[in-house]
Amino acid sequence: MNFINVCDIFLDCDWDSIIYLGKPDGPTCHTGAETCYYTSVDEVMEVINDPQVDGNKLALTTLYLLESTISE
Numbered sequence: 210m211n212f213i214n215v216c217d218i219f220l221d222c223d224w225d226s227i228i229y230l231g232k233p234d235g236p237t238c239h240t241g242a243e244t245c246y247y248t249s250v251d252e253v254m255e256v257i258n259d260p261q262v263d264g265n266k267l268a269l270t271t272l273y274l275l276e277s278t279i280s281e
Contacts, residue, residue: 211237 213231220227238245 211235211239213237 212234213229214234215229215231217230218227219230236243
């Protein structure tokens with residue numbers, strides 16, 4: 210089960226954004242990883258800027274990159 214105990218809640222200065230501060234009970238990602246944030250923006254930008262990647266297939270290429278990262 211993925212569960213996070215909320216410890217505090219913060220609002221920004223004009224109250225239109227919320228940040229929750231929490232402590233997880235076990236992994237927080239549905240994949241079982243400790244966190245969902247393990248793909249570097251640099252990795253994604255390499256794929257986007259690759260001249261060999263067909264723009265029409267970019268979403269599939271990015272999805273493939275994400276799936277291969279998850280499987281690692």
